[in-house]
Amino acid sequence: MKEKEVVYVVSDSVGETAELMVKAVASQFNGGEVEIDHVSYVEDVNDLENVIIASKCTNSIIAYTLVIPTLKDYLDNRSKEEGVMAIDLMNPLMEAFAKTFNKEPKREPRLIRKLDANYFRRVEAVEFAVKYDDGQDSRGIQRADIVLIGVSRTSKTPLSMYLAHKRYKVANVPLVPEVRPPDELFKVSKNKCVGLVITPDKLNEIRKQRLKNLGLSVAKYADLDRILEELEYAEKIMKRIGCPIINVSDKAVEETADLLLAMLKKRGVGYRE
Known part of the structure; x- marks a missing residue:
């Protein structure tokens, strides 16, 4: 029996951005049949530790949009220690904004909701x-x-x-x-x-x-x-x-x-x- 494929969508906000990106990528592989498990409103490292452990025990990927530096660093370091695949969906583009436009991001979760x-x-x-x-x-x-x-x-x-x-x-x-x-x-x-x-x-x-x-x-x-x-x-x-x-x-x-x-x-x- 084929092991189910899981993507843990981790965010310090709702996680809609990450979910849309995961679905867009998944659609390129056999019709996009992948299970998405939400871990929203992450507030501390305990939330992250739980998903890291869960990911280690399954055939899965962590796709995250964390803007709070301490949470991002913790997830990056712990996922490497545990051999878990964790993909940062937001910070590479945010860093490109900062470098190209010479501006510093606020790094506050949930700002997009003001729209x-x-x-x-x-x-x-x-x-x-x-x-x-x-x-x-x-x-x-x-x-x-x-x-x-x-x-x-x-x-x-x-x-x-x-x-x-x-x-x-x-x-x-x-x-x-x-x-x-x-x-x-x-x-x-x-x-x-x-x-x-x-x-x-x-x-x-x-x-x-x-x-x-x-x-x-x-x-x-x-x-x-x-x-x-x-x-x-x-x-x-x-x-x-x-x-x-x-x-x-x-x-x-x-x-x-x-x-x-x-x-x-x-x-x-x-x-x-």
């Missing part, structure tokens, strides 16, 4: 929602405009993506009795945190359907006693934070979003329309 602030804010929000979905990285809690909390299957991810298209940066955190919530959750302003709840019967129905779709018939995940335990635990966390709570039992994502934004508007989080 179309609303469009790029939306793209940034979507990337943010993906990066900080399902409690993957607790750093997103402090950086988010809105933080959603709730048990599994309360529409946290769909709601996060819907709000992202309205240009809100949303992080969501699952509440599970066996897993201690991140400390950042109790430090965030309650004015931007929203709890999502659902009736036990409705959640039971949703989880049973989820298991059916996965080809599973029996699981504690859909057990009613387990659901009651989770909901009780989640309610305690929400009360501790003091955040508003929305019951999503019979609401479409759009309806929940409108209600959520109206609630947050009263608390000082304004609309971005």
Whole structure:
């Protein structure tokens, strides 16, 4: 079986420039069948170290657009140490600009977004929602405009993506009795945190359907006693934070979003329309 070919698109911004260049090059090889894995909004060397390790273990290339010198130097040096192919897509042209036009670059990420602030804010929000979905990285809690909390299957991810298209940066955190919530959750302003709840019967129905779709018939995940335990635990966390709570039992994502934004508007989080 042929090993899949992967290109890690690494950027301290959205990464659109790198993705377009990778696709243009890939189109010259067997129809452009290559997997593109985004690593956007790189902020420190830990983000880079993770992608270097992942690249070392796969048949892959790192294509990057990093304008912050310390991040670029780290990626260049570590990729050489690990024998990983890392291609700089931006700096050669930037250096040509500097030499030919006798100007120094600002070396600040995301400046291009000023060309179309609303469009790029939306793209940034979507990337943010993906990066900080399902409690993957607790750093997103402090950086988010809105933080959603709730048990599994309360529409946290769909709601996060819907709000992202309205240009809100949303992080969501699952509440599970066996897993201690991140400390950042109790430090965030309650004015931007929203709890999502659902009736036990409705959640039971949703989880049973989820298991059916996965080809599973029996699981504690859909057990009613387990659901009651989770909901009780989640309610305690929400009360501790003091955040508003929305019951999503019979609401479409759009309806929940409108209600959520109206609630947050009263608390000082304004609309971005």
